[in-house]
Amino acid sequence: MSAAQWIGNPVFSVAFTIASYAAALKLHQRSRWVPPIVAACIPIVALLLLARVPYAVYNRGGNLLTWWLGPATVALGMPMYRHGIALRASLPRLVLIVMSGSVVGMTTAGLTAWAFGAPRAVVMSAVPKSVTTPIAIEVSRELGGIPPITIAMVIMAGVLGASFGTALLRLVGVREDRAIGAAMGTASHGIGTASLVRRSELQATVSSWAMAAAGVFTSLVAAILALFLR
Amino acid sequence: MLDFLRGIAIVLGFDGLGWGLHRVGVPIPGGVLGLLAFYLALSVGLIKLEWVERASSFLLRHMVLLFVPLTVGLMNMGQLLQRQALAILASLVVSVVAVFLTTGLMGRWLLPPQPVLPGLPLDEEKAGKA
Incomplete structure (x- = not known):
């Protein structure tokens, strides 16, 4: 055999x-x-x-x-709901922050790859690189990207944020726990969130909410983008 | 165990619902539609948190296993990766920094430091899950 x-x-x-x-x-x-x-x-x-x-x-x-990545995506709704209850007082502001971050993430990733001469499939693979893997894969497929390249970029975005994110935020004077959590979850999804767990409970809670929310916003924006690409 | 299976069944049901909605023309990925429906169902009390908590946590905890097979697919992309390495790295660094600056600075502006609110259910919330 x-x-x-x-x-x-x-x-x-x-x-x-x-x-x-x-x-x-x-x-x-x-x-x-x-x-x-x-x-x-x-x-x-x-x-x-x-x-x-x-x-x-x-x-x-x-x-x-x-x-099983489909069911895992659905499961993200659970922490989003649970943390949403805990954060309800600041939820509208968090929505605005995470939404802006997601749009900036998508455009800067796509435009930079394009400026460096990457072919369209690679540019589209870069666009969802800030969000959690199962959603990034689906968005990459919808836009005509290459899922394995997206995964590689998602992981690197996570590692970059987990390693240097909090230092960068401190450099520009961001000290508030919810602000740190929102930035980490939006830029570096689960890998970034995991790096906050041992630092602060509130940071980690906001971060895991932001990671799910960024995934949702990114796929909504990508759906609109996909309409224009057709 | 039965509890766990009920959670898995509910999650699968919402994934199926999302897939169906996507098939009939909603231009958002099926999994995300399922997530939104699931979130909505939790919010209006159609399903209870304790029905789905264990199953969802399990799926999320072992999410890395689920994208191992796709990641192994990178083995066929050596050439493309090599040619595009600069574009990929530049895109990553620029975009990660841009997202941190946008969200962090907006957070500094919109979320001023505040005294700890009494009665925020954060601690009990997390205690069960850690």
Whole structure:
């Protein structure tokens, strides 16, 4: 039996992916700086290269996991609702802030990529790079982007924000917890939010609300943008 | 366990609803439509938070697993990535800085520091979930 037959069977590829993910989480516990998504992909890519099995064969099983991104997007409504209750006094102002940030994020990402001569598919992949992965993937598809490139950019936007975001905010005099949380959630989604959890409860709450809200606003703006592109 | 399954079923139902709405022509991704409907249903009390809390948290906690297969697809894009590396990096840095400055400065303007409000349900809210 060939390697492709094994890897083409979803039972094997899904199990191997879950195992790689579990190992990546363990590694992340020990070495905080290794992002689980990067560590989880390495054994899989290594296996496919060593066994000379094309990605499409692995993805027969991989697709079963990708499919769950839809329900995961829906699930974001739960923290958005729960945190929305806690933040209700400042909600209208937070909506305005997150909405402006989302529009600025989309336009600056797209325009900069375009100015550097990127082809249209890459420009469109850059547009949703600030929002949480499942929504970014859907927006990228709608706009004619390339989802894996979007994912790579989403992860890098998260890591950049988590590493330098709070320092940049301090530099321009932003100290208020809700303002820090709103900026982090809008620019750096879940990865940025996770970096606030140990700093301040209020920052993390606002950030996870902002991350869901930015996802919603970005897909609304993208829907309008897509109408003009047709 | 049954509790958890009920939550998953509700979430799947809303995902299906979003997919349907998208199919009949609403130009927003199905998952986001599902999210909005789900949020609305929670807000008006059609579904209770405790019905969906565990299932939603589970899906969100392990979201990284769900985008591993797509990320592995980057292995076929070495050439494109190499050619576009500069554009991608520039776009990232410019845009991340721009978003932080816009939201942060708007926040400084619109959300002035305030004394802690008594009775804000933040602590109890989080205690159950941490």
